[in-house]
Amino acid sequence: MALVSWSDEYSVGIPRMDMQHQRWFDLINMLHQAMAQGEADTKVGAILEEVRAYTRTHFSEEEALMEQYAFPGFTGHKRVHDAFIKQLDDMVRMGGNSRVLLSMEAMRTMKDWLVRHIQQMDQHYARFLVDKLPPEPPPPPLFRMKSSGVH
Ligand SMILES: [Fe+2]
Ligand SMILES: [Fe+2]
Numbered sequence: 001m002a003l004v005s006w007s008d009e010y011s012v013g014i015p016r017m018d019m020q021h022q023r024w025f026d027l028i029n030m031l032h033q034a035m036a037q038g039e040a041d042t043k044v045g046a047i048l049e050e051v052r053a054y055t056r057t058h059f060s061e062e063e064a065l066m067e068q069y070a071f072p073g074f075t076g077h078k079r080v081h082d083a084f085i086k087q088l089d090d091m092v093r094m095g096g097n098s099r100v101l102l103s104m105e106a107m108r109t110m111k112d113w114l115v116r117h118i119q120q121m122d123q124h125y126a127r128f129l130v131d132k133l134p135p136e137p138p139p140p141p142l143f144r145m146k147s148s149g150v151h
Contacts, residue, residue: 003032004111010118012126015136020058021118027051028114032107052088059085062122069132071125080121084113
């Protein structure tokens with residue numbers, strides 16, 4: 001069973017950020033499943049590394065957006081991001097050096113942190129930004145009917 005499932009209550013109202021948060025949930029579920037099945041620590045370590053890389057990418061995109069639109073809570077939000085990255089760095093280092101598997105307890109703490117962060121801090125900056133962002137571009141047309149001139 002998935003550790004965390006996406007639902008609308010997690011939406012921040014910015015489709016691109018929602019997609020990234022969903023991908024984040026997928027990675028957390030993959031990590032949880034690998035741990036629950038007692039997969040080799042190499043596999044757990046590889047997914048954890050991916051979680052860390054993805055988190056870095058997501059945080060920098062979010063921070064760029066906040067900076068671009070001069071969100072007043074930017075500094076505090078970034079500080080919270082940086083602290084979480086540091087925790088992930090520690091987890092990766094611990095797993096790498098001593099081959100200690102991430103505990104289920106640590107896993108749940110991480111999941112709770114992500115959910116809380118989205119519902120509090122991310123939804124907060126998103127409310128500030130949502131009406132300032134340009135509309136998402138429409139999807140490309142599947143077909144363009146061309147008049148051939150032949151009847
Ligand atoms: Fe986020
Ligand atoms: Fe955030």
